[in-house]
Amino acid sequence: MTSAATASPPALTLPRIVGLCVARVFLFATFMTVAAAIPLLTIEWGLSAAAAGAIVTSFTVGYAVSLFVFAWATDHFGAKRMAILSAIAAAATSLIFGFLARDWWSAFLLYGLVGLAQGGVYTPLIVLFADEAPAHARGNAMGWLIASTSVGYATSLAVVGIGIALGGWTTGFILSGLLPLIGAVLLIAYLRPMENRVHERATDMRVSDQLLRNREAGLLVAGYTAHSWELLGMWAWIPAFLAASFGLAGAAAASATVSGAYLAGALHIFGATAAFSMGRLSDRTGRKPVLIAVALAGTVISFFIGWLVTAPVAVLIPVALIYAFVCLGDSPVLSIAVAEAVRPGYLGAVLGWRSLLGFGAGAIAPIAFGAVIDATNSGAGIPTSWGPAFAMLGIGGALATVCAIALRGRADA
16 A cells, blocks of 8 residues: 555556546446336336335445445555456456346345445546646546446446346346456456555544535535436336337337337447537637536436426437436546545545535435336326426536536636
8 A cells, every 4th residue: 555655656557547448338237227127127027116226226225325436545554456356346246247137136135235336436437537648638637437337337228238138127127237347357457557545544633623614515415416316217117208208109129129218228328429529629628618507407407307208209218318318428527527626535534525415415316216216106197297207307407506506616616
């Protein structure tokens, strides 16, 4: 373990950034496994929408706890070490889930274990990128990192869709469970030459000072929490929403499920371009304008996209693509903004609390979304249930917009 004072020069070159991002794509292959299969699981396992959402919630709760623990450990043991440990655990738990999850209880428990393993390939890498990237290019580097998450989600959806087409949801589970092993090998290889940095901490400062007395950090954590409610709720249910739209147009259940998974995967790829481009744009214009613009746009779309479930494909798909773009566009900007607002040595802990709050809210969102579907579907039918459910997510977008507006501008920072 080395201190920041004695560490070697930054080693975050573009080839290494790309290599780490490719590793994360494979490591995140199980993130959307259940979301992609929800339409089939509700039929074959006899689940309500809320029960199906609860499986996703199990993963998200585990992931929130994992993010907090690995972030805290990053401040004390170093980002590189925690990322490697998490990658190994993610590969092992993903294999177990892929081969053993065969009913609601096993999926609920094992998917939660996958979430508990995954946190170290996100928060510690944010710290590593913030340490190693030059100040004028941090937004760009963080954009690569967040974009790789979206590509990983898209890969997960595509692999599960292929598995369902080949042999049903069991094949989809197995295929997605195998890919994180490749990701772990790649991540360890690309991190090996890099330093394991541990920053010294001031004796007269506590983490609570950075969370409660640092105005910018507090607003960014609150904005991230609201953003996570909207984003994670949307990602959990957008495949089922698209499948429902295809089903209403006459597609069979399995065909609609596969089509919904593929299209949702395309949305993640499109969202990856947002993460990359918005991070880079924020390097030039400042963080605040970008945060306001994308949060406001996401809020507006959340309040009306659910009512488009019966709309023609030519209308629904462009709106869904824009929705994916704006919902994800503020992710890298929020991450690099908080890294710039928090004192080194405390960033891991602040990111841990941010992740616990954000993914805690994101864990509740899928089951709350499903509950709204169940509650509003009793007499009116599924087409009118999607509107209120997505509008509920839009409340988070509205709060994120308010937090962004309250930030200081570049000249005041």
